Amino acid sequence: MATSCTQKHLIRWIQLLLKCTIFLSLTAAAVSSRLFSVIRFESIIHEFDPWFNFRATKYLVNNGFYKFLNWFDDRTWYPLGRVTGGTLYPGLMATSAAVWHGLRKIGLPIDIRNVCVLFAPAFSGVTAWATYHLTSEIKDSGAGLLAAAFIAIAPGYISRSVAGSYDNEAIAITLLMVTFMFWIKAMKTGSIMHSTFAALFYFYMVSAWGGYVFITNLIPLHVFILILMGRYSTRLYSAYSTWYAIGTLASMQIPFVGFLPIRSNDHMAALGVFGLMQVVALGSYVKSQVSWQKFQTVMVVSLVFLLALGISALFALTYFGFIAPWTGRFYSLWDTNYAKIHIPIIASVSEHQPTAWPAFFFDTQFLIWLFPAGVFLLFLDLKDEHVFVIAYSVLCSYFAGVMVRLMLTLTPIICVCAAVAISKLFDVYADFSYFFSSSSAEKPNLSKRDRIMTLVTKLTVCGSFLAYLVLFVHHCTWVTSNAYSSPSVVLPSRNPDGSPALIDDFREAYYWLRMNTAEDAKVASWWDYGYQIGGMADRTTLVDNNTWNNTHIAIVGKAMSSPQEKAYDILKAHDVDYVLVIFGGLIGFSGDDINKFLWMVRISEGIWPDEIKERDYFTPSGEYRMDAQASQTMKDSLLYKLSYHRFPTLFNGVEGIDRLRGQNIRQVDIGNLDYFEEVFTSENWIVRLYKLKELDAMGRDLHTKGEFDRGSSRGIKKRVAKKPLLDVRV
Amino acid sequence: MVPKTTPKKADVASSASKFSDTISASYKAYCKQVSGDRQLQLIDTFCAFLVAVGVIQFLFVCAAKDSFPLNAFLAGFSACVGQFVLLVSLRMQVVNSFMGISPQRAFGEFVLASLVLHFLCLHFVN
Numbered sequence: 001m002a003t004s005c006t007q008k009h010l011i012r013w014i015q016l017l018l019k020c021t022i023f024l025s026l027t028a029a030a031v032s033s034r035l036f037s038v039i040r041f042e043s044i045i046h047e048f049d050p051w052f053n054f055r056a057t058k059y060l061v062n063n064g065f066y067k068f069l070n071w072f073d074d075r076t077w078y079p080l081g082r083v084t085g086g087t088l089y090p091g092l093m094a095t096s097a098a099v100w101h102g103l104r105k106i107g108l109p110i111d112i113r114n115v116c117v118l119f120a121p122a123f124s125g126v127t128a129w130a131t132y133h134l135t136s137e138i139k140d141s142g143a144g145l146l147a148a149a150f151i152a153i154a155p156g157y158i159s160r161s162v163a164g165s166y167d168n169e170a171i172a173i174t175l176l177m178v179t180f181m182f183w184i185k186a187m188k189t190g191s192i193m194h195s196t197f198a199a200l201f202y203f204y205m206v207s208a209w210g211g212y213v214f215i216t217n218l219i220p221l222h223v224f225i226l227i228l229m230g231r232y233s234t235r236l237y238s239a240y241s242t243w244y245a246i247g248t249l250a251s252m253q254i255p256f257v258g259f260l261p262i263r264s265n266d267h268m269a270a271l272g273v274f275g276l277m278q279v280v281a282l283g284s285y286v287k288s289q290v291s292w293q294k295f296q297t298v299m300v301v302s303l304v305f306l307l308a309l310g311i312s313a314l315f316a317l318t319y320f321g322f323i324a325p326w327t328g329r330f331y332s333l334w335d336t337n338y339a340k341i342h343i344p345i346i347a348s349v350s351e352h353q354p355t356a357w358p359a360f361f362f363d364t365q366f367l368i369w370l371f372p373a374g375v376f377l378l379f380l381d382l383k384d385e386h387v388f389v390i391a392y393s394v395l396c397s398y399f400a401g402v403m404v405r406l407m408l409t410l411t412p413i414i415c416v417c418a419a420v421a422i423s424k425l426f427d428v429y430a431d432f433s434y435f436f437s438s439s440s441a442e443k444p445n446l447s448k449r450d451r452i453m454t455l456v457t458k459l460t461v462c463g464s465f466l467a468y469l470v471l472f473v474h475h476c477t478w479v480t481s482n483a484y485s486s487p488s489v490v491l492p493s494r495n496p497d498g499s500p501a502l503i504d505d506f507r508e509a510y511y512w513l514r515m516n517t518a519e520d521a522k523v524a525s526w527w528d529y530g531y532q533i534g535g536m537a538d539r540t541t542l543v544d545n546n547t548w549n550n551t552h553i554a555i556v557g558k559a560m561s562s563p564q565e566k567a568y569d570i571l572k573a574h575d576v577d578y579v580l581v582i583f584g585g586l587i588g589f590s591g592d593d594i595n596k597f598l599w600m601v602r603i604s605e606g607i608w609p610d611e612i613k614e615r616d617y618f619t620p621s622g623e624y625r626m627d628a629q630a631s632q633t634m635k636d637s638l639l640y641k642l643s644y645h646r647f648p649t650l651f652n653g654v655e656g657i658d659r660l661r662g663q664n665i666r667q668v669d670i671g672n673l674d675y676f677e678e679v680f681t682s683e684n685w686i687v688r689l690y691k692l693k694e695l696d697a698m699g700r701d702l703h704t705k706g707e708f709d710r711g712s713s714r715g716i717k718k719r720v721a722k723k724p725l726l727d728v729r730v
Numbered sequence: 731m732v733p734k735t736t737p738k739k740a741d742v743a744s745s746a747s748k749f750s751d752t753i754s755a756s757y758k759a760y761c762k763q764v765s766g767d768r769q770l771q772l773i774d775t776f777c778a779f780l781v782a783v784g785v786i787q788f789l790f791v792c793a794a795k796d797s798f799p800l801n802a803f804l805a806g807f808s809a810c811v812g813q814f815v816l817l818v819s820l821r822m823q824v825v826n827s828f829m830g831i832s833p834q835r836a837f838g839e840f841v842l843a844s845l846v847l848h849f850l851c852l853h854f855v856n
Binding site for chain 2: 189190191192193195196199200234235237238241242244245246248249250252253259262278281285286288289290294295297298301
């Protein structure tokens with residue numbers, strides 16, 4: 001007896017040790033595969049939104065939390081400004097500031113930039129831990145470990161959490177998984193404490209990402225389905241009521257969310273289910289006291305009555321304006337064409353586009369075909385918590401199909417389901433204990449042939465799945481290193497001899513802005529670059545990636561698509577000093593302003609349909625061209641002129657070759673730039689900066705002045721530009 | 731027309747009687763459950779008190795026709811609602827404790843959740 005007891009203890013210790021080792025190595029794998037970008041490039045903040053988060057974090061660290069919440073930012077959205085403190089989700093910044101302070105306290109003063117850069121990889125370890133616990137609740141700890149391993153390296157999650165990708169999603173997925181983990185625990189046990197933790201992490205999630213609405217609707221949906229399935233229990237009541245009461249109250253503490261939880265339709269489902277829960281609780285109490293037949297009538301009558309009352313109240317409240325109707329982003333989830341027609345600004349964001357099918361395989365590899373198998377297996381023994389996973393899978397599969405960025409929320413559940421499928425498979429096929437059992441009593445009477453065949457089958461299945469797992473690791477590493485580790489601020493490229501090189505035009509230009517312009521200079525650019533200009537160049541911008549004011553963006557769009565004299569007036573009226581355009585025609589950089597031009601036209605057409613017409617920017621045959629066939633409106637537009645100004649001089653002075661679009665650009669079409677003056681063009685011509693010319697001292701309009709100057713300066717040698725040798729390799 | 735309406739009337743009458751039957755039966759069962767159990771009596775009195783306070787707040791807002799410091803009203807109201815559901819959850823566990831959670835632990839959890847709730851309310855009420 002004593003020996004078996006110590007043996008059990010020993011086994012438990014070994015299990016614990018193994019688990020710890022596995023977790024440590026998982027975290028190491030998760031963190032190290034996210035460090036490609038730091039090793040290839042440097043410790044730098046990526047892309048667009050992270051630059052704002054970084055800037056906000058710096059503000060928080062320098063000014064303290066109180067000032068941060070009251071932050072009015074007058075350096076963006078000039079001249080409106082932005083109530084930044086009240087319009088952001090502070091969770092991310094608060095967490096990294098806390099980390100920064102904590103590290104300082106223990107004597108590790110680290111640059112805030114490094115905290116921000118390494119933030120996402122650090123949290124991926126926590127995500128793996130939460131996924132482990134979630135999956136353990138759903139199946140067992142074996143499946144949990146597999147799920148944790150999958151989520152640690154699945155490219156679908158890495159895409160938003162590589163080092164330097166300092167975005168809200170980096171922390172939000174972690175919080176999503178932790179919240180769900182606590183919810184499943186609470187739902188299973190009915191424990192008020194777990195439920196409170198679920199609510200607190202829900203609060204954290206609300207403070208970190210707008211996607212919290214997903215939780216707000218998924219948990220009530222889960223509860224609702226359970227009630228419909230007749231699985232109401234007092235545990236469910238206790239878990240959900242506690243979560244909703246505390247979670248909702250907590251979510252209203254975030255300034256940006258405010259009273260939305262009781263005002264907007266997005267949150268009404270949760271409230272409705274909360275009400276329903278109370279009714280069901282009462283009903284089930286009554287039901288336990290009287291006969292079923294009596295109860296049936298009572299139930300049907302009161303249900304119909306309540307339903308009618310609830311729905312009519314919802315409509316009435318929405319109608320009278322007490323509850324805000326569904327938001328545009330919500331509609332665009334159901335009707336994929338909605339955004340294109342009504343809100344071009346949402347449709348113009350590339351991550352709001354529908355997902356291409358190969359992306360699913362690219363992001364999750366063999367997990368994507370195990371995913372349905374896992375869901376099916378969960379259907380087989382449909383426990384309460386399985387219903388949750390199924391609801392999550394179905395909803396998120398749809399959402400991920402509609403919007404590329406929601407692939408991120410689908411990935412965790414793919415990992416969980418695939419882990420369930422694989423671990424079920426291994427439960428059956430990796431069970432070799434039967435061959436080692438010594439007692440002959442347990443052995444059924446099988447012929448030797450059968451036994452060998454069983455062994456072969458088991459080995460084949462296990463072997464092939466192990467091979468798949470190895471392939472998966474290779475795929476993940478490959479995808480991470482090739483597709484998701486580019487900061488997009490610095491572009492990888494090659495020298496003519498094939499050696500790697502970096503294209504650093506963005507930072508070159510932003511640094512130029514920082515060092516050579518007045519501190520209060522206003523820079524107009526398309527909104528994509530607003531955050532970067534604010535973060536790297538520290539100059540005032542007209543519009544940025546926050547996109548809260550469509551009209552303001554349309555103004556910039558209108559300026560870009562108008563002829564230069566008109567654009568000059570618009571920009572002057574907004575106090576603009578510099579105009580920044582991104583031009584990829586020389587080097588073949590595809591994300592340039594001309595490729596985004598149609599969105600500028602569309603957005604401004606939405607506000608000024610009389611002045612800007614999308615059709616005018618196409619050739620008569622409906623093509624989008626920049627060469628001789630381009631329409632006159634296109635050739636006159638400011639963006640065309642700013643992009644191609646001086647471009648042909650790189651070639652023969654008459655005609656330049658736009659490598660991105662493969663078209664010949666003629667000097668005749670570009671014409672002269674009278675109202676703007678080129679002040680800076682980066683090495684590979686990706687960023688071009690123009691200054692608005694001062695009004696003429698003699699009172700002539702700038703075009704006349706330009707004509708005059710050109711007449712008087714004939715024969716003076718122009719600056720010779722040299723073509724760079726680099727190529728983009730993206 | 732007459733033969734059509736009579737069964738409906740009878741139906742209504744019978745369902746009304748069913749209603750009253752059900753309610754009286756549940757009420758009786760409730761009285762039986764509560765009598766002699768001080769814990770449940772205490773919890774239920776507290777629940778009734780919370781409902782009363784919540785209703786008073788709501789009526790006040792209706793009477794004043796203005797919910798100006800909406801956060802204050804919401805904090806007060808949701809303190810009542812939140813405490814109410816917490817109490818009901820506790821009551822369920824007192825009557826029939828959940829698997830793996832002893833009544834003592836349930837009470838501890840209840841206290842923890844109430845503290846969190848009231849901290850949030852205090853923060854919200856300004």
